[in-house]
Amino acid sequence: MASKIAARIVEAAKAHTRRVDKYIGYGTAGFRTKADLLDHVMFRVGVVSALRSKMVKASIGVMITASHNPEEDNGVKLVDPLGEMLEPAWEVLATEIANLPDDKLSESIVSLIEKSNIDLSTRSSVIVGRDTRQSSPALCQAVIDGIKAVEEDSEIADFGIISTPILHYLVVCTNDGGKYGDPTVDGYVAKLSRAFRTLIGEDNKRGNYEPTLIIDGANGVGAVISEKLIKALDKTLAVNLVNVGPPGILNHDCGADYVKVQQREPLNVSSDCGARCASLDGDADRLIYLYFDEAGMFHMLDGDKIALLFAEHFNDLLKKSQLNLKLGMVQTAYANGSSTNYATKVLNVPVTCTPTGVKFLHHAAQEFDIGVYFEANGHGTTLFSENAVKTIKDAASSGGNAAAQELAGFLNVINSTVGDAISDLLGVEAILHSKGWSIKEWDTMYQDLPNRLLKVSVADRNLVTTTDAERRVVTPEGLQERMDIIVAKFKDGRSFVRPSGTEDVVRVYAEADTQEHADELGKEVAAAVSELCSGNCKL
Numbered sequence: 057m058a059s060k061i062a063a064r065i066v067e068a069a070k071a072h073t074r075r076v077d078k079y080i081g082y083g084t085a086g087f088r089t090k091a092d093l094l095d096h097v098m099f100r101v102g103v104v105s106a107l108r109s110k111m112v113k114a115s116i117g118v119m120i121t122a123s124h125n126p127e128e129d130n131g132v133k134l135v136d137p138l139g140e141m142l143e144p145a146w147e148v149l150a151t152e153i154a155n156l157p158d159d160k161l162s163e164s165i166v167s168l169i170e171k172s173n174i175d176l177s178t179r180s181s182v183i184v185g186r187d188t189r190q191s192s193p194a195l196c197q198a199v200i201d202g203i204k205a206v207e208e209d210s211e212i213a214d215f216g217i218i219s220t221p222i223l224h225y226l227v228v229c230t231n232d233g234g235k236y237g238d239p240t241v242d243g244y245v246a247k248l249s250r251a252f253r254t255l256i257g258e259d260n261k262r263g264n265y266e267p268t269l270i271i272d273g274a275n276g277v278g279a280v281i282s283e284k285l286i287k288a289l290d291k292t293l294a295v296n297l298v299n300v301g302p303p304g305i306l307n308h309d310c311g312a313d314y315v316k317v318q319q320r321e322p323l324n325v326s327s328d329c330g331a332r333c334a335s336l337d338g339d340a341d342r343l344i345y346l347y348f349d350e351a352g353m354f355h356m357l358d359g360d361k362i363a364l365l366f367a368e369h370f371n372d373l374l375k376k377s378q379l380n381l382k383l384g385m386v387q388t389a390y391a392n393g394s395s396t397n398y399a400t401k402v403l404n405v406p407v408t409c410t411p412t413g414v415k416f417l418h419h420a421a422q423e424f425d426i427g428v429y430f431e432a433n434g435h436g437t438t439l440f441s442e443n444a445v446k447t448i449k450d451a452a453s454s455g456g457n458a459a460a461q462e463l464a465g466f467l468n469v470i471n472s473t474v475g476d477a478i479s480d481l482l483g484v485e486a487i488l489h490s491k492g493w494s495i496k497e498w499d500t501m502y503q504d505l506p507n508r509l510l511k512v513s514v515a516d517r518n519l520v521t522t523t524d525a526e527r528r529v530v531t532p533e534g535l536q537e538r539m540d541i542i543v544a545k546f547k548d549g550r551s552f553v554r555p556s557g558t559e560d561v562v563r564v565y566a567e568a569d570t571q572e573h574a575d576e577l578g579k580e581v582a583a584a585v586s587e588l589c590s591g592n593c594k595l
C-alpha cells in the first residue's frame with residue numbers, strides 16, 4: 057500500500073519537479089523564500105499535510121503566506137490539530153522531503169509511512185488558506201495537487217483568501233466539532249463582533265475614549281477581513297480603512313512591520329489625522345498602534361504596550377471579581393525593560409522570558425490560568441486554561457459579578473488559537489472603552505527605555521550560541537565578557553545578541569537611559585560581535 061501511494065506521488069510530482077537546487081529550510085515561520093522557488097515545496101507540503109492528517113486522524117491546516125515580507129516572496133506553514141505550530145519532529149521530516157531530489161521522493165515517502173506507522177485507511181483532511189499575493193493561487197494549487205496525490209478523495213477545505221489566525225481558528229473549530237466556534241469565516245467574524253458589541257454595550261463613547269479608528273490593512277488580507285468586520289460591527293466602532301490592496305502594494309511603506317521597524321507612520325496616515333491607528337501586517341497576525349500628539353509627534357505602541365494593557369486590565373478584573381486565577385505574562389528578551397519592570401514591580405504580575413518565536417511563548421503561557429504573551433513586534437494573544445474558562449463562566453452566569461461578566465466577554469473576543477491582529481485590536485478597543493482611556497493615556501502607562509536593534513553580517517551566524525532565553529552568549533568565547541564590560545558603562549544598559557532564525561545575520565539589541573547611549577551601546581556590541589565572528593559590521 058505504501059509503495060502504491062509513493063508511486064502515485066512520484067507520478068503527480070512530474071508536474072511539480074524540483075527545478076532549483078537551493079536548500080529551503082523550515083524556519084520560525086515555515087518555508088519562506090522567493091515565490092518562484094516554491095512550486096515543488098508546496099506540492100510536497102501538500103503530501104506531508106495529508107500524511108500527517110492520516111497519522112493524527114484529524115484535520116491539518118496549511119497556510120500559504122509570507123506575512124510581512126515583500127510581494128514577490130511567499131511561504132507556507134503547517135498547523136497541527138489543536139491550532140498549534142507543526143510538531144518539531146515533523147518540521148524536520150517536512151524539511152527533508154521538501155529538499156530531496158525528485159528521484160529520492162518515493163523511497164523517502166515509503167520510509168515515512170512505515171516508520172511513523174501511518175494508517176493509510178484513514179481519510180486525509182486538510183484545511184487550506186492563502187494570503188493576497190499574486191503567486192498564492194498557483195502555489196495553493198500545488199499544495200492541493202500534493203494532497204490529492206496521497207489520496208484522490210481527501211477532504212480538502214480550501215477557504216481561499218483568509219488571514220493566518222483565521223486558518224488556525226478554522227483548524228481548531230473543525231477538530232473540536234464547533235465548540236470553539238463555527239468553522240467558517242462568517243462564523244469567525246460573527247463570534248468576534250458579537251462579543252465586542254456585548255462588551256461595549258449601549259454607549260460606545262466613554263470618558264476620553266472615542267470610538268473612531270484608522271486601520272492600516274497593509275494592502276493585504278487584513279483589509280479584506282476588516283471590511284467584513286466593519287459591517288458586522290455596525291458602527292459600534294467607526295473605522296476608516298486605508299491601504300486596502302491593489303494598486304497599493306502589499307506591505308510596501310505600510311503594515312505593522314514597516315511601522316515597527318521604521319518607527320514611522322504608514323502611507324495614507326498623516327500627522328493631522330487626529331485619530332489612533334492600528335497597523336496590521338500582511339497576513340493579519342501582528343498589530344501595532346500609533347498616533348500623533350497635539351504637537352504632531354509620532355508615537356508607536358508595540359506588542360509590549362499591548363501586552364501590558366491586557367495584563368493590567370485582566371489583573372484589575374480578577375481583583376474586582378475576586379476570582380482566584382493565576383495571571384502571568386510571557387515576553388522575549390526583545391521586550392522593553394520598562395515593560396517588564398511595570399509588569400513585575402507595579403502590577404505584581406510574574407513574567408516568563410522565552411527564546412524568540414511564538415511557539416515558545418505560546419507554550420510558556422499555558423503555564424498560567426490567564427497567560428498574556430506578546431512579541432515586541434506585535435504578535436501575541438491571551439490564553440485561558442480550562443480551569444479559567446470554567447471559573448469565569450460560572451461566576452459570570454451566577455449574576456451580580458460585573459467584572460466576571462466582562463472577563464467572560466473577553467473569552468469570546470480573544471482568538472486564543474494564535475496571535476491575531478483583528479481579535480487583538482477588538483480586545484484593545486474594548487479595554488480602552490472600559491477604562492475610558494484615550495490612546496495617550498494608554499501610552500503613558502510607562503515610558504519605553506530608548507533602544508536600538510542592529511544587524512551584523514558574519515561569515516557564519518551559527519557561531520553565536522546563547523543560553524538563558526537568548527540573554528547570554530555561550531560562544532564565541534569571550535564575547536559575553538566583552539559585552540558585560542561595555543554594558544556596565546551605560547546607565548540602565550542592557551544588551552544581548554543572537555543569530556536570527558529568518559535572516560542571515562546576527563541581531564544586536566541594546567537599550568539604555570538615552571537614545572544616544574542606546575545607539576552607542578549597540579554600536580560597541582556590534583563591533584565586538586563583528587570582531588569575534590570575523591564579520592562585516594553593517595550598522
Ligand SMILES: CC(=O)N[C@H]1[C@@H](OP(=O)(O)O)O[C@H](CO)[C@@H](O)[C@@H]1O
Nearest residue numbers: 084085413414431433556557558559
Ligand atoms: C527581532 C524580531 O522581531 N524577530 C522576529 C523574526 O525572528 P528572527 O529569528 O529574529 O529573525 O521573525 C520571527 C518570525 O516572524 C519573529 O517571531 C521574531 O520576533
Ligand SMILES: [Mg+2]
Nearest residue numbers: 123337339341
Ligand atoms: Mg504575520
